[in-house]
Amino acid sequence: MSKIETLLLEKLTGVIDIIIKTEEEALAMGDFDDLSRTEMQTLIAIGPYDKLSMSAVAEKVGVTAGTLTVQVKKLRKKGYVDKTKNKDDKRISELSLTRKGKIAVRLHQRSMRAVMNAITEPLTEEQTEFMAETLDKVYKYMLATYKEYKDKEKERDRKVSEASQIKENNKDYENEE
Numbered sequence: 001m002s003k004i005e006t007l008l009l010e011k012l013t014g015v016i017d018i019i020i021k022t023e024e025e026a027l028a029m030g031d032f033d034d035l036s037r038t039e040m041q042t043l044i045a046i047g048p049y050d051k052l053s054m055s056a057v058a059e060k061v062g063v064t065a066g067t068l069t070v071q072v073k074k075l076r077k078k079g080y081v082d083k084t085k086n087k088d089d090k091r092i093s094e095l096s097l098t099r100k101g102k103i104a105v106r107l108h109q110r111s112m113r114a115v116m117n118a119i120t121e122p123l124t125e126e127q128t129e130f131m132a133e134t135l136d137k138v139y140k141y142m143l144a145t146y147k148e149y150k151d152k153e154k155e156r157d158r159k160v161s162e163a164s165q166i167k168e169n170n171k172d173y174e175n176e177e
Contacts, residue, residue: 044105048102
C-alpha cells in the first residue's frame with residue numbers, strides 16, 4: 001500500500017470509529033440515555049412519519065426478522081415504538097414511532113445536521129460535491145463487499161445444516177441395522 005493509501009485507510013477507519021463513539025456519547029449524555037446506537041438506527045429506519053412492516057424495517061437496518069423482534073420488544077417497553085397489525089392483512093405487523101420516538105429521532109437528526117454543517121462549511125460547493133461522490137463510491141463498494149460476506153456466510157450455514165442432516169440420517173440408518 002502506498003503512503004497516501006495508508007493515510008486514507010487510517011483516516012477512514014478513524015472517522016468511522018469517532019463517529020460511532022461520538023454518537024454513543026451523545027446518546028449517553030442526552031435525554032435518551034436509555035437508547036443504544038443500534039436502537040437509534042432502528043428508530044431512524046422506522047422514520048417519524050411512516051408505518052412500516054417489520055420486514056421492511058429489518059431490511060432497512062440489515063438484520064433478521066428475529067433480531068428485529070427482540071429489539072422492537074425492548075423499544076416498545078421503553079416507550080419509543082408502537083406495533084400494530086395491518087388493517088388489511090393481520091399477519092403483517094407494522095411499526096411506528098411514539099411521540100417519544102419521534103422526538104428522539106428529530107433531536108438525533110438535528111445533531112447530525114450540525115455535524116454535517118461543521119464538515120461542509122469550510123468547503124466549496126465543488127469540494128462538497130466531490131466528497132459526496134467519493135463517499136458514495138466507498139459506500140457502494142463496502143455495501144457490495146458486506147453483501148458478499150453475508151452471502152458466503154449463508155452458504156456456509158446451509159452447508160453445515162446439510163452436513164448435520166446427512167450425519168443425522170446416517171445415525172438413523174446405522175440404528176436401523
